[in-house]
Amino acid sequence: MKENMPINNNIITSPSKTEPPRKKTKRDRFLTGILIFGGLFFIFSLIQLNLDYSRLISGTSKLFSFVGHMMPPDFSTWEKVIGAGLESLQIAIVGTSIGVVLALFLSFLAAENLSPHRTISWMIKGIAAFVRAIPALIWVLIFIVAVGMGPFPGILALAFNSLGMLVKVFAQSIEEIDDGVLEAMRSTGASWMQVIFQGVIPTVLTAYMSWSIFRLEIDFRYATILGMVGAGGIGWELTSAMRMYRLEEASFIILVIFLMVFTVEVTGNQLKKMIQRI
Amino acid sequence: MEILEIQNLTKIYKDGTTALRDISFNVKKGEFAIIIGSSGAGKSTILRSINRLVQPTSGSILFQNKEITTSSKGELRKIRREMGMIFQGFHLIKRVSVLKNVLHGRLGYMNSFKGAIGAFSKEDEEAAWSLLERVGLTDQAYKRAGELSGGQQQRVAIARALAQKPALILADEPIASLDPTTSETIMNYLYQICHEDGITCIVNLHQVEVAKRYATRILGVQQGTIIFDGSATELSDSEIQHIYQKKLVV
Amino acid sequence: MKPSINHIQKRKKIQTILIIGLFALFLSWSLIDTGFNVPKLLNGIGETFRFIFIDMFPPNLSSLKGFMGPALDTVYMSFVAMVISAISAFFLSFIAAYNLTPHPTLQYAVRGLASFLQSIPALVWVLVLVAAYGLGLIAGTIALTLSGTGLLTRSFAEILEEIDMGPVEAVQSTGASWIQVIGQAVVPQVLPGMVGWSLYKFDLNIREAAVIGMVGGGGIGFAMQRSLSLFQYKDAFMAILLIFTLIIGIEYLTNKVRMRLL
Ligand SMILES: Nc1ncnc2c1ncn2[C@@H]1O[C@H](COP(=O)(O)OP(=O)(O)O)[C@@H](O)[C@H]1O
Ligand SMILES: [Mg+2]
Numbered sequence: 001m002k003e004n005m006p007i008n009n010n011i012i013t014s015p016s017k018t019e020p021p022r023k024k025t026k027r028d029r030f031l032t033g034i035l036i037f038g039g040l041f042f043i044f045s046l047i048q049l050n051l052d053y054s055r056l057i058s059g060t061s062k063l064f065s066f067v068g069h070m071m072p073p074d075f076s077t078w079e080k081v082i083g084a085g086l087e088s089l090q091i092a093i094v095g096t097s098i099g100v101v102l103a104l105f106l107s108f109l110a111a112e113n114l115s116p117h118r119t120i121s122w123m124i125k126g127i128a129a130f131v132r133a134i135p136a137l138i139w140v141l142i143f144i145v146a147v148g149m150g151p152f153p154g155i156l157a158l159a160f161n162s163l164g165m166l167v168k169v170f171a172q173s174i175e176e177i178d179d180g181v182l183e184a185m186r187s188t189g190a191s192w193m194q195v196i197f198q199g200v201i202p203t204v205l206t207a208y209m210s211w212s213i214f215r216l217e218i219d220f221r222y223a224t225i226l227g228m229v230g231a232g233g234i235g236w237e238l239t240s241a242m243r244m245y246r247l248e249e250a251s252f253i254i255l256v257i258f259l260m261v262f263t264v265e266v267t268g269n270q271l272k273k274m275i276q277r278i
Numbered sequence: 279m280e281i282l283e284i285q286n287l288t289k290i291y292k293d294g295t296t297a298l299r300d301i302s303f304n305v306k307k308g309e310f311a312i313i314i315g316s317s318g319a320g321k322s323t324i325l326r327s328i329n330r331l332v333q334p335t336s337g338s339i340l341f342q343n344k345e346i347t348t349s350s351k352g353e354l355r356k357i358r359r360e361m362g363m364i365f366q367g368f369h370l371i372k373r374v375s376v377l378k379n380v381l382h383g384r385l386g387y388m389n390s391f392k393g394a395i396g397a398f399s400k401e402d403e404e405a406a407w408s409l410l411e412r413v414g415l416t417d418q419a420y421k422r423a424g425e426l427s428g429g430q431q432q433r434v435a436i437a438r439a440l441a442q443k444p445a446l447i448l449a450d451e452p453i454a455s456l457d458p459t460t461s462e463t464i465m466n467y468l469y470q471i472c473h474e475d476g477i478t479c480i481v482n483l484h485q486v487e488v489a490k491r492y493a494t495r496i497l498g499v500q501q502g503t504i505i506f507d508g509s510a511t512e513l514s515d516s517e518i519q520h521i522y523q524k525k526l527v528v
Numbered sequence: 529m530k531p532s533i534n535h536i537q538k539r540k541k542i543q544t545i546l547i548i549g550l551f552a553l554f555l556s557w558s559l560i561d562t563g564f565n566v567p568k569l570l571n572g573i574g575e576t577f578r579f580i581f582i583d584m585f586p587p588n589l590s591s592l593k594g595f596m597g598p599a600l601d602t603v604y605m606s607f608v609a610m611v612i613s614a615i616s617a618f619f620l621s622f623i624a625a626y627n628l629t630p631h632p633t634l635q636y637a638v639r640g641l642a643s644f645l646q647s648i649p650a651l652v653w654v655l656v657l658v659a660a661y662g663l664g665l666i667a668g669t670i671a672l673t674l675s676g677t678g679l680l681t682r683s684f685a686e687i688l689e690e691i692d693m694g695p696v697e698a699v700q701s702t703g704a705s706w707i708q709v710i711g712q713a714v715v716p717q718v719l720p721g722m723v724g725w726s727l728y729k730f731d732l733n734i735r736e737a738a739v740i741g742m743v744g745g746g747g748i749g750f751a752m753q754r755s756l757s758l759f760q761y762k763d764a765f766m767a768i769l770l771i772f773t774l775i776i777g778i779e780y781l782t783n784k785v786r787m788r789l790l
Binding site for chain 2: 699
């Protein structure tokens with residue numbers, strides 16, 4: 001060992017002798033509390049659900065034979081199925097487009113830094129929140145009763161549901177605009193319309209496009225299943241194939257739905273990247 | 279007595295980088311050896327090979343007469359628990375309390391399952407408390423480690439290493455992300471504790487002056503080879519220049 | 529040769545026009561094919577308003593009592609499915625995360641399975657499951673569990689891939705075993721994030737569960753669907769209001785908890 005220790009002892013603080021209170025870290029306790037509560041509520045829920053476990057077992061063996069009957073997928077009706085798939089795509093495109101156009105106008109009234117009046121802003125946001133909170137499939141049921149079966153109620157349901165979401169996120173994009181930018185435009189004497197067309201739209205365009213594509217993706221997912229309750233598209237084909245016990249056709253339809261959803265997700269990501277570059 | 283015997287150690291990383299070329303050196307019990315060298319020289323790779331966080335390409339490392347490079351998983355656990363390791367970035371679990379972080383030093387001695395769920399024994403907990411006292415952090419014991427300052431976090435890391443009751447401490451640039459005053463505190467802790475407990479210590483540093491103040495022995499590394507091995511007084515300015523001079527790749 | 533700024537701008541402009549043009553083409557094709565037009569839209573909205581405000585309004589408050597049971601079932605079903613999928617996803621995610629996976633082949637297999645489970649809508653799962661388990665809560669719970677396992681495995685794996693490996697290595701260097709490293713170094717880092725995602729999935733499940741009932745998955749959706757098909761529109765409105773309250777309530781609750789967690 002080296003003899004001349006280069007240690008500056010006074011730097012080392014002498015440890016405090018007082019024993020600190022030995023208790024758990026605060027947020028630790030919160031997390032633990034959540035986990036314990038979750039476990040208890042899980043057990044409670046299971047008891048309340050009162051599931052028939054014998055059916056769980058017999059059903060599982062049934063499921064395997066059922067899936068067996070679904071194999072191999074029957075491609076012979078591909079023309080009809082692909083046509084229905086395209087109809088789903090069309091429902092999504094039209095529904096989303098209506099939602100986007102309406103949300104575009106409403107967002108100018110809903111954004112607090114642009115709205116002519118606070119009350120208008122709050123009212124629009126409130127209605128949007130309500131429309132958004134009700135699942136698209138419930139809208140479908142309402143529209144089916146109101147306007148009858150087919151692609152039309154599906155389009156309306158998607159338009160409404162997208163409207164609810166897009167008004168919120170569009171308004172948010174506007175509210176994120178730097179106050180100074182709008183101030184400066186107003187100070188030059190620009191009218192409300194001019195501020196929107198010259199200042200707001202160019203600023204939020206990219207965000208609007210990304211959100212719209214994001215929404216189209218969601219709507220497309222919906223459009224594949226809307227039909228299951230009677231709103232046209234590929235979902236309807238699935239329901240009828242299952243009802244008529246054409247199981248091999250059903251598995252082909254499920255395969256198509258899977259591929260459609262998957263493709264849209266991938267192309268959606270690709271498009272979003274492209275738009276960010278523009 | 280030799281605690282560590284390294285022979286013909288070579289490490290070539292997957293991407294083809296040769297980090298260590300045929301290195302050999304021994305470390306005696308109680309030494310406070312400091313490895314200096316510019317960044318990329320291979321200092322970290324040496325320490326990490328000793329703990330087998332990287333698998334050496336060839337060569338042998340004997341730690342207390344046990345071969346590290348070929349030891350089985352179970353043996354490796356036993357070897358590792360006797361080597362405390364301290365890192366530049368502290369590497370504490372930030373969300374977890376300071377006390378728990380110190381207790382992690384005991385994992386190598388525990389039943390695997392008990393350790394996994396964090397069921398530490400009463401004795402271990404007491405030991406952790408006295409270690410925190412030693413590094414002056416008892417009043418921070420229940421804070422999250424991430425809430426502490428850099429210097430305090432490094433003291434926790436030292437306590438974690440000490441909880442292992444190590445024979446050897448490996449410190450990889452322990453003061454590189456700290457300010458000068460805090461750096462001095464940390465080096466003092468490290469030196470004093472190793473001195474008092476008779477723990478052998480190998481420290482990677484790139485500050486030559488600091489190395490000269492503390493080291494009982496200095497190793498100079500350049501491009502994966504040891505080109506200096508001697509005491510602080512033997513390390514002349516020309517030697518220093520030699521160590522830090524970038525040699526062109528042949 | 530480096531393209532000039534002018535050139536890049538020009539290319540961007542062409543790209544933009546191309547995208548918009550392509551989209552317009554798609555849109556007109558869709559409009560024509562679905563026979564959609566503005567008068568029809570206005571007419572449809574008018575019909576809907578008439579239906580909502582005359583046939584459905586006001587909601588039948590006395591039907592509320594009968595809906596409470598199915599509504600609670602929906603909550604239980606969503607929660608049970610969330611917990612089971614979170615637990616399965618917890619284990620699967622260690623295989624699916626590239627930094628912790630025991631083997632890359634296993635990693636791809638689990639990732640693929642998760643994507644598959646997630647990409648098939650829960651409603652489709654229900655349809656198949658109802659055929660095996662019959663109408664009711666079992667089919668709904670399993671469907672939510674399957675799609676939840678897909679989503680949570682992917683998000684848990686992402687959380688695992690973002691952890692700080694430094695501390696993991698540090699704990700490993702003390703001589704800790706694999707399971708100890710997972711328990712003491714990995715789990716504390718990821719648990720809040722995983723619980724947060726699970727709560728979010730619970731929130732999503734409530735929405736899904738409300739509609740799963742419509743194809744036979746039990747719960748409030750089933751009750752609402754029945755009221756509609758029995759032409760009890762004022763009851764159906766009550767059920768919709770209940771669904772709305774449930775969704776908003778659970779969303780508020782889970783958001784509150786998630787805020788405190790992170
Ligand atoms: N995981 C790795 N993969 C590939 N090359 C590495 C890896 N780690 C370190 N290296 C390379 O090995 C050499 C030595 O690195 P290192 O031991 O970290 O040096 P030091 O700690 O002295 O800065 C460097 O050239 C470095 O780029
Ligand atoms: Mg290094």
